[in-house]
Amino acid sequence: MTRLSLGRVLRLSLLSLGALIFLAPYLFMISTAGKAQSEIFSSSLALIPEQWSYVENFTKALSRVSMPTLLWNGVVVCALIFIVQVVVAIPCAYAMAKLKFRAARLMMVLVMLGLLVPIHATALPLYVAFDRLSVLNSYMALVAPFSISVFAIFLFLQFFRALPDDLIHAARLDGMSETGIVARVVVPNAWPAITAFAIFSVVAHWNDLFWPLVVVTNQEYATPPLGLLYFRAAEAGDDYGALMAATLIITLPLVAAFLIAQKRFVEGITMTGLKG
Structure with a gap:
C-alpha cells in the first residue's frame, strides 16, 4: 500500500512538472501582456506586473491590426482545409481498410512515403504554379x-481497421452501395x-506561418500568425506588451476548441490505436 501511494505521488509529481513546463x-505570455514596455525590459523578472x-x-x-479580419481568415482557411481533407481522406482510408484490390499495399506504401515529404520541399514549384495561375493572395x-492529407488517411485507416467487418457486410446485404x-x-x-x-489539422494550419508568408502579401488575406508579423513591423516599432496581447487573442480560440473537444480527442486517439 505504501509503495502504491509513493508511486502515485511520484507519477503526479512528474505529470505536474511536465504540465508546468508546457504551461510556462x-x-x-499572459504576464507580459499586462506589463508596460519599461517593465518588460527591466532587469527583474516577475510574473505579476507591477x-x-x-x-x-x-x-x-x-x-x-485588423484583428477580426485575421481571425476570420484563420477560421475560413482552417475550416476549408479540414473539410476538404476529411472528404478526401475518409473514402481513401475506407477503401484501403475494407476493400480488397491489388494496389492496396502499394497505396499504403505511398501514404507512408507521403508522411515523409514536408511542405517546404514542394513550396517552390507550388508557388510558381500559383503565380502562373494568378491565384496568389487568395484562399x-x-x-x-x-x-490531401496523408496523415488523415493514415489516421482514419487505423480507425477503420478496428470497425467490425460484420457491420459492413450487413450494410451490403441491405443493398447499400459503397458510397452509402x-x-x-x-x-x-x-x-x-x-x-x-x-484538433491536429486546425492547430497546424492556424499556427502555420511558412506557407502564408510565401503566397500572401495582401493583409486582407493574412492569417493570424502572418498578422502578428505585420503587427511587429508596424511603424511604432516592437511593442511586446501589445504583441503578447495580440498573441493571446489569437491563441485563445485554439485553447477553447481543445478544451471543448478534449474528451472526443482522447477517445479518437485511443481508438485509432486499436486493431481489428
Missing part, C-alpha cells in the same frame, strides 16, 4: 496545397477519429 510559455497595463495593451492589439492559394456505406455507416461511427484529426 503561456503563463509568461503596473497593470492589460487594457492599454489589448486596446493597441485590437487597433493596430485557394492558402487551401489547395493541403487538400461510407456516408451512413462509416462516418457516423468515425466521429471520434474525425474530432481527433480536427
Whole structure:
C-alpha cells in the first residue's frame, strides 16, 4: 500500500512538472501582456506586473491590426482545409481498410512515403504554379496545397481497421452501395477519429506561418500568425506588451476548441490505436 501511494505521488509529481513546463510559455505570455514596455525590459523578472497595463495593451492589439479580419481568415482557411481533407481522406482510408484490390499495399506504401515529404520541399514549384495561375493572395492559394492529407488517411485507416467487418457486410446485404456505406455507416461511427484529426489539422494550419508568408502579401488575406508579423513591423516599432496581447487573442480560440473537444480527442486517439 505504501509503495502504491509513493508511486502515485511520484507519477503526479512528474505529470505536474511536465504540465508546468508546457504551461510556462503561456503563463509568461499572459504576464507580459499586462506589463508596460519599461517593465518588460527591466532587469527583474516577475510574473505579476507591477503596473497593470492589460487594457492599454489589448486596446493597441485590437487597433493596430485588423484583428477580426485575421481571425476570420484563420477560421475560413482552417475550416476549408479540414473539410476538404476529411472528404478526401475518409473514402481513401475506407477503401484501403475494407476493400480488397491489388494496389492496396502499394497505396499504403505511398501514404507512408507521403508522411515523409514536408511542405517546404514542394513550396517552390507550388508557388510558381500559383503565380502562373494568378491565384496568389487568395484562399485557394492558402487551401489547395493541403487538400490531401496523408496523415488523415493514415489516421482514419487505423480507425477503420478496428470497425467490425460484420457491420459492413450487413450494410451490403441491405443493398447499400459503397458510397452509402461510407456516408451512413462509416462516418457516423468515425466521429471520434474525425474530432481527433480536427484538433491536429486546425492547430497546424492556424499556427502555420511558412506557407502564408510565401503566397500572401495582401493583409486582407493574412492569417493570424502572418498578422502578428505585420503587427511587429508596424511603424511604432516592437511593442511586446501589445504583441503578447495580440498573441493571446489569437491563441485563445485554439485553447477553447481543445478544451471543448478534449474528451472526443482522447477517445479518437485511443481508438485509432486499436486493431481489428
